[in-house]
Amino acid sequence: MPRIAYVNGRYVVHAQASVHIEDRGYQFADGVYEVCEVARGHIVDVPRHLARLKRSLKELSIAWPVSEGVLTMLLREVVNRNGVVNGLVYVQVTRGVASREFVFP
Known part of the structure; x- marks a missing residue:
């Protein structure tokens, strides 16, 4: 079973998960x-x-990305889709996509 990630509003195969090149989390x-x-x-x-x-x-x-209830549901769904019994689940939230400047957008 391939690993599944939740990225930018979609469940995707882990090997195909990616973020935009201008994502501030990636750049900075x-x-x-x-x-x-x-x-x-x-x-x-x-x-x-x-x-x-x-x-x-x-x-x-x-900004908080979604409600706590929605995030809890997403985390549980990632655990379920990956069949995790004992392990870890990571949550990453970035400032998002913005032009490459050093000040906050």
Whole structure:
């Protein structure tokens, strides 16, 4: 079974997952990531992970991408589609695509 990623609103085969060349996360590491443990098929302590992600995004003035409920559903779906029983799931949120300038868009 191929690994599946959720990128920019779509589930894609992991090997084909990509971001735009002008994504500020790619160019400047202008983003936030959160790593969540999966144990026995369930994401451990989702509320704390989401709270930390939200706090980190706020510190960098990056918009929260979707509601907490939607993000929770997306995380669970990625875990399910990949058949993860014990492992990790990564969330990465960037400032998005913008022209290559060093100031925030």
